[in-house]
Amino acid sequence: MKWHRVCTAAALPPEYGVAALLGEDGAAVFRTAGDGLFAVGNVDPFSGAGVISRGIVGDRDGEPTVSSPMHKHVFSLRTGTCLDEPSVALPTYPVRYRGGDVEVGLT
């Protein structure tokens, strides 16, 4: 696995997401309130548009989530599963802080 730098940690505020050009379609990287880091695919599987990083971060019953801005489907940030339609999921990627930066791992 290879780690790719996404941005500085300061550029990713809590409860916010950014998109990174990685692999073919990009990854959406989120930082939650407790400084948790999550990375999932950026393409909304219901519309095919690269918009997941622009969704609202939150939680459902304690599970960290992002809601797609296209048609409001809610996805688990941990597993990528769509909580409204569990047969659909986003890919997930390993992610870490490293020397003041945020990095995503790709195989």
Add this chain to the structure above:
Amino acid sequence: MTRTLVVVGHGMVGHRLIETLRSRDESGSWHVVVLGEEAHPAYDRVGLSSYLDGKTAADLSLVSQEFHTDPRVELRLNTGAAAIDRRNRTVTTTDGAVLGYDALVLATGSRPFVPPVPGHDLPGCHVYRTLDDLDVIREQATPDRPGVVVGGGLLGLEAANALHTLGMTTHVVEMAPRLMPLQVDEGGGHVLNRLIGDLGLHVHPGAATETIHADREGRVDAVTLSDGTRLDTDMVVFSAGVRPRDELADAAGLERGQRGGFLVDDRCRTGDAAIWAVGECAAVEGRCYGLVAPGYSMAETVCEQLLDLGDARFPGADMSTKLKLLGVDVASFGDAHAATDGALEVVYANNAAGTYAKLVLSDDARVLLGGVLVGDAGAYATLRPLVNRELPSSPEQLLLPAGGGVSTGALPDDAVVCSCNNVSKADITGVIDAQQAADVAGLKTCTKAGTSCGSCVPMLENLLTERGVSVSKALCEHFTQSRAELFEVIKATGITSFSELVTRYGSGRGCDLCKPVVASILASLGSPHILDDEQAGLQDTNDRFLANMQRNGTYSVVPRVPAGEITPEKLIVLGQVARRYGLYTKITGGQRVDLFGARVEQLPEIWRELVEAGFESGHAYGKALRTVKSCVGTDWCRYGVQDSVTMAIRLELRYRGLRAPHKIKAGVSGCARECAEARSKDFGVIATEQGWNLYVGGNGGFNPRHAELLAADLDEERLMVLIDRFLMFYVRTADRLQRTSAWIESLEGGLQHLRSVVVEDSLGIAADLESAMDEHTRDYTDEWSGVLNDPEKLSRFVSFVNAPETPDPTIRFTEQRGQIRPAPVELPVPTVRTDQEVSA
């Protein structure tokens, strides 16, 4: 074989009968011919007064499109029945046609009683029963001139309310020593006399009308009363009771009740087995009923007989009434006059508050027999179904405001919850338990409960809650509060961040429901820029990028064009920008131009060019003021009576940027032709010769609704003040995503209540609302300029943080009619993973 039913009279009851019959007559066994003497098909006579208060004849109509196209119903308007030939079973119409019938239903209603005092038929004397009557009254009413209503009963007060609404100085003459003598007892009557007097109406109790005098042209100009008082007046409206319209009886040899009306048995059948009578014209076992609910039960009874569905008998009627006139609540139910032997009366009067309540109890004080409420009728909905039942708690408890006093759980299953439509508790709980309805709207559709006077709606809410269907106002799993409650919390505590709010007043971390709501409230309360700090993460993507997301992840650009007025220079700039960035260009339904297909990283450059050319954000992305649509007005139009364009620009600039529970649209028309469609907007302003009429609560979209008149003939300053108050009150109290139309419907007391708050300042908050709006207007800055001047905000406008120059490869276009359009997408194959795979 098809039989013919002739219905005489297309009023409320006649129409209900036909509607019910057609909905149940699956085999189509009846062909219906209905004769209506009026020019209008059946309309809501109960709501007649609202015709003077913004509603149109079309709004009041009870007739659906299907009814008009139903091949089995033939409606003849402007046609009366002149005679009945029982032997040959025919009806002769006033235009001479002869119609055969197998069954005949008489539904001719009542006529207003006009006392035979000298001068009762002079020009200027009117009655109050039909749309036509109201047209004449409206036409002849002159603001600030006196008008006299004869009769201080329920209908008399409606008529008085109407003259008051039309701006006349109104007198009410009532023979009894108090208003509403039939419904209200002496104590209640005094409170009522005072409350109505306080509103500027002149009440003359204990006086009869003796003579009506004419001026030299022979028109009404004064009335003398039995106590010698002489009242100068332009107009007299008789509202002193009604008489059943039974004039067809004699010639046809049909029997009449002692006090008039077609005499019928408890199946509503006359002495002739083929003829029934229903509604106000029927004397059921000798008694006539002047309310619509008993009429509906009669219609039901007759339908069952016509369709051989059973042998239902008219069950008798609940004569309870509740009304709200000029903001004064009055209700009476059951044995309001304590006529039952040994009945006890328990009275609670609060002179300071202007409220009066009386409960009538059985001699052992255990059973509720009836009651009277004046000033505050909040307890009516819970008390009425308890009539003739054992009291579930102490009388004081019962009089607490609606819902507070009695739980609906204490009601027996057969208690009638909606008396207008005769719906029992069991009917309602049945529908809830079968999961056919999960909210009040659903219950209305399934059972008709709550669809007439609306006073039972609080009970419907209670029943839903009790059956475990939550009608909770909770915003989402993170906040138990409603939007309006959160607004109050934020305002009172001065909290300025979502994280503090959710920690102190909520749970968890929030979601896409509560975050944008809180962002909107913070913005309404004057926080600096919607993308400052933590706020950015609260916004829906549209607000986060100050643009509307399109289906392929690109955005649209909509600059503000106040009132649709634009110079050629600015139009050219729009064209140049669109051409430079290859944007799809379209004129919107809101009188401005929309440029589609911009990638997120292009938005700042595009907007920089637009802002430099003098454009600003149009807030097409926000729950905020959208457009104030305008017609061209006096400057150009031959018919205009006011300068609508200048007014619309003024309004658009005053309210631009105002964050609200939902979007707000407005319109200004320069005359009554209404080319700006102002009445389909949240607020609409229509020019009159004297000034401006203000309409509120209109909506297009999913549930179209016309705006209703809030106030008339306003000058410019007063107009702005009322709109300030209206909008701020909406911003503070509406629910999430509730447009003004739904908000007004949800207010207890509806438009009347809104008018009392906004126009009459009944809550004493007008000054606060106005200064909040002043503050908003003063602090307004263009959101796009705010981004362009802030490098940190600008840095977020990239498709990819690690490759700011690279466009998103998923965005692709094709071409159509010379412009771009999103290329069709192939949806990616969804990935499905299990928890183990993820953690591995």
